[in-house]
Structure formats: C-alpha cells, structure tokens
Amino acid sequence: MTEFSVDAIRKGDKLALSRVLSRVEADDESGRAALDALFAYTGKAHKIGVTGPPGSGKSSLVNALAHHLRCAHPDSRVAIIAVDPTSPFTGGAILGDRVRMPDLQNDPGVFIRSMATRGALGGLADATLALSQVFDAAGYDYVLIETVGAGQAEVDIVTLAHTTIVVDMPGMGDDIQAIKAGILEIADILVVNKAELPGADQTYRNLVLMIEMGYRGTGRINGGHHRLTIATEARSIEPEGWLPPVLKTTALTSQGIVELEQAIHQHRAYLQASGAWHAKENSAIRQTIDKLILKELSENWKKTLPAGLYETVMQSVSQRKLSPRAAAHALLAYNSE
Amino acid sequence: MSEKKIRVLIAKPGLDGHDRGAKVIARALRDDGMEVIYTGLRQTPQMIAEAALQEDVDVVGLSILSGAHNALVPYVLEKLKENGQDNVFVFLGGIIPESDIPGLLAKGVTKVYGPGTDTRVVCQDIRAALADRA
Numbered sequence: 334m335t336e337f338s339v340d341a342i343r344k345g346d347k348l349a350l351s352r353v354l355s356r357v358e359a360d361d362e363s364g365r366a367a368l369d370a371l372f373a374y375t376g377k378a379h380k381i382g383v384t385g386p387p388g389s390g391k392s393s394l395v396n397a398l399a400h401h402l403r404c405a406h407p408d409s410r411v412a413i414i415a416v417d418p419t420s421p422f423t424g425g426a427i428l429g430d431r432v433r434m435p436d437l438q439n440d441p442g443v444f445i446r447s448m449a450t451r452g453a454l455g456g457l458a459d460a461t462l463a464l465s466q467v468f469d470a471a472g473y474d475y476v477l478i479e480t481v482g483a484g485q486a487e488v489d490i491v492t493l494a495h496t497t498i499v500v501d502m503p504g505m506g507d508d509i510q511a512i513k514a515g516i517l518e519i520a521d522i523l524v525v526n527k528a529e530l531p532g533a534d535q536t537y538r539n540l541v542l543m544i545e546m547g548y549r550g551t552g553r554i555n556g557g558h559h560r561l562t563i564a565t566e567a568r569s570i571e572p573e574g575w576l577p578p579v580l581k582t583t584a585l586t587s588q589g590i591v592e593l594e595q596a597i598h599q600h601r602a603y604l605q606a607s608g609a610w611h612a613k614e615n616s617a618i619r620q621t622i623d624k625l626i627l628k629e630l631s632e633n634w635k636k637t638l639p640a641g642l643y644e645t646v647m648q649s650v651s652q653r654k655l656s657p658r659a660a661a662h663a664l665l666a667y668n669s670e
Numbered sequence: 671m672s673e674k675k676i677r678v679l680i681a682k683p684g685l686d687g688h689d690r691g692a693k694v695i696a697r698a699l700r701d702d703g704m705e706v707i708y709t710g711l712r713q714t715p716q717m718i719a720e721a722a723l724q725e726d727v728d729v730v731g732l733s734i735l736s737g738a739h740n741a742l743v744p745y746v747l748e749k750l751k752e753n754g755q756d757n758v759f760v761f762l763g764g765i766i767p768e769s770d771i772p773g774l775l776a777k778g779v780t781k782v783y784g785p786g787t788d789t790r791v792v793c794q795d796i797r798a799a800l801a802d803r804a
Contacts, residue, residue, distance in 0.1 A: 347723055347724065347753075348723060348753060348754045348755070351723055351724055351725070351726040352726055354726060355677075355726045359674060359675075419705075420700065420701075423700065423701050423702065423703045424675075424703040425699065425700035425701055425702060425703045425704050425705065425706070426700060426705045426706065427696055427697070427700050427706050427708060428705060428706065428707045428708070429707075429708045431707060431708070431709050431710065431721060432708060432709060432710035435710070438709075438713075438717045438720065438721070439716070439717065439720075444724050445721075445724055445725075446724055446725065447705075447707050447725055449675070449705045451675075
C-alpha cells in the first residue's frame with residue numbers, strides 16, 4: 334500500500350485520492366489518519382445532496398447538473414458520491430449510477446465515486462460524510478451526493494449537505510403524499526423531474542401547495558403560486574428564512590438545469606448571508622464528534638466487562654426475568670463498582 | 671469493519687450492444703458479496719481505465735462479443751498501467767476464439783471465459799487471484 338500523502342491529494346493525484354477514499358471508507362487506521370490530516374483543508378466545498386424515490390432520475394439529474402456546472406464554471410471541479418444499496422443478504426451491491434452519467438466520463442474535472450450503503454439505513458453509507466470531506470480537502474468546489482432511492486424517511490442527507498435537492502416525478506402520489514412529514518420537508522430545492530410526462534403540472538401544483546401551506550404563516554407568501562414560480566429570483570437573501578423553490582426539469586434533455594443551478598447558488602448566497610452555512614457545518618461536525626465519543630466509550634466499556642457477563646444477563650432477559658432497560662442498568666452498574 | 675470488500679468494475683468496451691452476459695456476471699458477483707460497479711455500454715478504453723481509477727477497484731471485468739478483443743483489451747491494460755493501476759486484475763468474457771486466448775493471457779489478462787461458464791467459477795477465480803496478491 335502506498336504511503337498516504339496530503340500533498341499528492343492536494344495536487345490532484347487521482348490515484349492517491351482514490352486510494353485514500355477506499356481507506357477512509359474502510360475506516361481503518363490509515364483511513365482515520367488520512368482523515369485527521371486532511372481535515373484542516375476542509376470547509377470550502379459546496380455539498381449538494383440529491384435525493385428522491387428510485388427511478389425519479391437522480392443520477393441523470395446529477396449528470397446534467399455536473400455537466401452544466403463544468404460548462405458554466407470551467408475552473409471549478411465537481412466530485413460526485415453516488416450511493417446505492419448493499420444487499421442485506423449477501424453484502425454485495427450493484428453500483429449502477431455511472432450508467433446514467435455519460436456526459437461526465439471524459440471530463441478530467443469530474444470525479445465520480447460509487448459507494449455501497451454497507452448496512453446503513455438513512456439513505457447514505459456511514460462513511461459518506463468522511464468521503465465528502467476528502468473531496469473537500471482535495472479542492473473539489475462542488476460535492477454532489479446522490480442518496481439511494483429514498484422512500485419517506487431516509488433523511489440523513491440533510492445533516493450532511495448544505496443544499497438538499499429533493500427530486501420528485503409525476504405519478505408518485507397525490508396531494509396527501511405531498512403534505513406528509515419526511516423527505517419532502519427536508520428540501521431546500523424541490524425538483525419535478527421528467528416534467529415532459531403527463532401529470533407533471535399536477536405534481537408541481539401539489540408541491541407548490543405544500544410549500545405554501547408551510548410558509549403562509551410567516552407572511553412571506555401573499556397567496557397564489559405566482560410568486561412561488563419566481564421564487565428563485567429576488568428571494569434568495571431574506572434574513573428570516575429560505576423559501577424552497579419548486580422547479581421543473583427534464584434531466585435527459587437538460588431542460589430546467591440552468592434554473593436549478595441558479596437556485597443552488599441563490600441558496601448558497603442565502604446560507605452564507607444568514608450564517609446557516611457554518612451552523613450546518615458545525616451541527617454535522619458536532620454529530621460526528623458525539624458519534625465517535627459514543628462509539629469509543631461503548632467499546633472501552635465493553636472491554637472492561639468480565640467475559641460471559643453480557644451473555645448471562647442476556648439470558649435472563651430472554652427468559653423475561655429482566656427487562657432490557659434493567660439489564661442495561663445492571664451491566665452499567667457492574668462497571669462502576 | 672470486517673474483511674475488505676472486493677470492488678469490481680464490469681465494463682463493455684467498444685460498440686457491441688449485447689450486455690446480457692455483463693449483467694449476469696454483475697449479478698452473480700453481487701450475490702457473492704462483492705461491490706460491482708456497472709458502467710453501461712459503449713465505453714472507450716480510456717473511460718474504463720478512468721472509472722477503474724476513480725472507483726479504486728480490485729478487478730476489471732470486460733465483456734466483448736464484437737470480435738474486437740485483440741484491439742481493445744491491450745489498450746485497456748495499457749491505460750490501467752499508465753494510471754498506476756497495474757495491480758488491478760483484468761478478467762475477460764465473451765466470444766473469444768481459443769487461438770486468441772494465449773496472446774491475451776500473455777499481455778496480462780488473468781482469465782478468459784466463454785459462453786456457458788459457471789458464474790461460481792468466476793467468483794472463485796476472483797477470490798483466488800486476490801488472495802494470491804495479498
């Protein structure tokens with residue numbers, strides 16, 4: 334294994350970058366050391382999450398968006414993390430998002446990395462945040478993170494991304510679906526993809542209605558959705574909040590992608606002006622620290638338990654002599670003696 | 671983390687559009703617990719090597735039914751080497767005449783498979799090749 338070099342990664346050595354990504358994903362000693370060394374260079378990239386139901390066109394939208402970003406800003410580089418599910422039975426995975434990204438394969442300014450969830454359930458893999466930090470440190474200006482096909486509750490992306498794009502498509506449900514809690518709520522930008530299909534206008538109206546209901550009380554929408562349709566203009570730097578615009582796109586023909594890019598940059602301007610940019614970053618970092626502490630505490634604590642004690646207590650629980658909570662207290666109490 | 675996941679790129683270089691074989695293999699490797707990156711049809715050797723680089727794969731599986739293997743495969747091997755990935759194993763499947771196989775193996779292909787190959791054999795061969803390297 335080649336020695337890890339911050340320099341090589343910062344200078345754009347793709348092989349070094351790719352290998353470090355693997356180490357970080359594996360969460361082994363060298364991966365952790367790399368992440369520690371690279372952290373000082375993070376904090377610059379705009380992390381953009383793309384989520385939505387399977388088949389709604391996330392990969393195609395990422396393809397069109399990344400291609401457009403590279404055309405509109407040739408100096409900036411784009412990293413893509415495409416997450417697909419791991420089989421719960423075999424541990425294997427088919428990572429097929431590259432198939433939808435033909436426009437990016439010959440672009441030296443785009444780096445696509447496919448990731449399997451490896452058992453994580455929130456729509457991302459455990460190491461997705463870490464991988465996005467590596468790309469950030471490597472100098473990629475945009476990190477596009479495509480989640481697995483999401484249902485209603487895979488909302489982990491929101492803690493990781495500065496801007497979350499939720500992709501919907503015609504025929505995915507009525508206006509009741511649109512007002513349920515969950516994935517639609519986390520959107521900074523809502524996209525109705527496949528807008529050329531019948532029913533796109535209905536889907537669009539349902540989403541606009543949902544946004545209107547959510548924001549009417551704030552007095553920022555004066556009725557009607559005409560204001561909403563131009564929400565990507567003028568509205569971007571309101572101190573009191575961000576109004577998620579609803580956009581129509583056809584990713585395969587790049588319809589609506591220019592408007593999507595504008596909305597993304599307006600959202601970024603809003604985040605920076607309102608201070609939410611750093612707040613989001615800090616809350617993600619805080620979560621990481623908390624998770625690491627929990628993990629280490631619990632690992633260290635388990636080491637101090639006498640062999641077999643856990644199993645003995647577990648037996649009492651399965652015989653219903655002890656509740657799980659009482660068992661946890663008993664185990665913890667043993668240690669504090 | 672338990673054992674390191676085996677990552678495999680399955681690619682179809684050149685112009686033939688017959689991808690059933692590639693998909694069957696991708697599925698078989700998935701069911702054997704590997705992570706399979708599938709890139710789709712009509713890939714150039716450069717695109718395949720670049721994808722292998724970005725994905726940091728252990729194995730590249732090429733599926734060719736067009737007869738262009740003698741032109742395409744060495745090109746892929748060369749590009750992998752250029753990128754510093756000469757440790758990546760290249761497996762080849764498709765319609766490959768017996769007489770072409772020794773030449774391809776000599777150039778660095780690990781194994782060549784024809785129609786009717788038992789997919790379990792492919793999985794075993796991949797694991798064996800990686801075990802030897804480690």
